Amino acid sequence: GAVVSQHPSRVICKSGTSVKIECRSLDFQATTMFWYRQFPKQSLMLMATSNEGSKATYEQGVEKDKFLINHASLTLSTLTVTSAHPEDSSFYICSARSQVGETQYFGPGTRLLVL
């Protein structure tokens, strides 16, 4: 099956700093990538939908100025958590949808801990 990678797998940062998370589709081109957030023992909550070459569409309640999303190419989307605070600590998961099929392929996730 298709492979989606995320980097880093885990990151610890100080409060007030910014953190960038990369999501790459390794063997297919993804016109659409999705970013999710998952709190411990909870389900995935969609944060935003990222389309290559256009602005991301954010879900209600998600601060677009805090969670910057860039989908610069058909294989790469980045999520930048700006001025991170402890409440931003979470598990962030991306997924990518291929141009051909309808299945989303998920990355392994990035664990963010803000101290």
Place this chain on the structure above:
Amino acid sequence: AQSVTQPDIHITVSEGASLELRCNYSYGATPYLFWYVQSPGQGLQLLLKYFSGDTLVQGIKGFEAEFKRSQSSFNLRKPSVHWSDAAEYFCAVGDTGGFKTIFGAGTRLFVKA
């Protein structure tokens, strides 16, 4: 609005026993339905999906699911559970346009020896 309900927060079964995880959905048209599995600290792995056609869908790792339109259900089954099946299972529904996927709350499966 789309929604997915997984009534069971957690389920415990004995190794070798059969398993059924329940999933009910709310959607205006024929939905795209998925089951994913997540091991601790990991991303999601697709077990199976239903788009159209045969309502009994076979997936990986010996799992299957049956789409029942009349009951708005898409329950996941496995005839004989292995200890390695212990994980969190998510049912999800996708729209036919942008394929925005809505996830259920998940069911944690515990397998006892």
